[in-house]
Amino acid sequence: MMRQIWVSLLLGALAGGIIISLYHAARIEKLYWENEKLKVELFETTDRLLKLESRWLSHEEWEIMAVNLEWSGDITAFTELELTKKVHEITGSLVGQRIDQLNPRLLIPLLHQRKLTVDNKDYLITVNWVVIAEEILFNLTASPAS
Amino acid sequence: MDKFWQTLILTFFVALGVNLGGCFLGALGAVLARRPPLHTMLELAGELKIWALVAALGGTFGVIKVFEAGVFDKQFFDLIKQLLLICGAFLGTHLGYLIIISLAANR
Numbered sequence: 001m002m003r004q005i006w007v008s009l010l011l012g013a014l015a016g017g018i019i020i021s022l023y024h025a026a027r028i029e030k031l032y033w034e035n036e037k038l039k040v041e042l043f044e045t046t047d048r049l050l051k052l053e054s055r056w057l058s059h060e061e062w063e064i065m066a067v068n069l070e071w072s073g074d075i076t077a078f079t080e081l082e083l084t085k086k087v088h089e090i091t092g093s094l095v096g097q098r099i100d101q102l103n104p105r106l107l108i109p110l111l112h113q114r115k116l117t118v119d120n121k122d123y124l125i126t127v128n129w130v131v132i133a134e135e136i137l138f139n140l141t142a143s144p145a146s
Numbered sequence: 147m148d149k150f151w152q153t154l155i156l157t158f159f160v161a162l163g164v165n166l167g168g169c170f171l172g173a174l175g176a177v178l179a180r181r182p183p184l185h186t187m188l189e190l191a192g193e194l195k196i197w198a199l200v201a202a203l204g205g206t207f208g209v210i211k212v213f214e215a216g217v218f219d220k221q222f223f224d225l226i227k228q229l230l231l232i233c234g235a236f237l238g239t240h241l242g243y244l245i246i247i248s249l250a251a252n253r
Contacts, residue, residue: 014171014174017174017177018170018171018173018174021170021173021174021176021177021183022170022173022183022249024177025173025177025183025184025187025250026184028177028182028183029182029183029184029185032180032181032182033182
């Protein structure tokens with residue numbers, strides 16, 4: 001008798017389980033495939049994020065962020081400011097370029113022996129040295145051009 | 147009712163039950179195992195077809211023996227009976243397969 005009860009209980013549980021699983025099968029199926037789709041999307045998004053992060057890091061390491069100038073020579077603060085402005089106009093295109101793609105041989109002639117005019121006076125720019133880094137540093141001498 | 151017809155009906159329903167029961171319980175197992183139940187049912191319906199046939203006929207050796215006797219001892223009537231039993235089992239398992247297919251396809 002006891003065994004019959006247990007068997008009936010087991011059969012009932014199985015029958016109930018089958019009915020419930022069949023009743024909710026479509027919904028479970030839909031959720032399963034949505035879950036799979038989300039897993040794929042998560043994988044793709046994570047992959048994209050990693051690529052973006054690596055690109056961003058390389059952007060920080062390899063792109064020129066700024067051009068800094070150091071002046072020497074017999075010039076006033078106003079002339080230095082105006083010359084700085086003009087030099088920044090010339091070197092502005094360097095910002096955003098990749099350091100490894102930059103040709104140093106072309107970088108120096110960009111300013112070396114260039115004549116710049118401030119207040120109708122000509123100044124000859126001499127490049128003493130350059131540091132090529134994320135922030136390029138030009139050491140320049142400005143002298144009145146004769 | 148003739149014993150042959152009783153066996154034929156029994157074989158038909160056993161084959162049908164093996165396929166249907168296997169698929170339904172398989173779907174329950176799929177739910178518990180976090181797999182898609184309808185997809186699993188469809189897979190099982192195809193896979194269980196041949197097993198339902200074998201289970202309904204009660205193994206393969208008996209059938210082969212009857213075939214052997216039918217061909218070599220010229221007991222063609224037994225051979226035809228056995229072929230009818232196989233057809234009955236096949237119809238049962240195929241009906242189960244069609245039921246599962248239509249049940250899963252409608253959802």
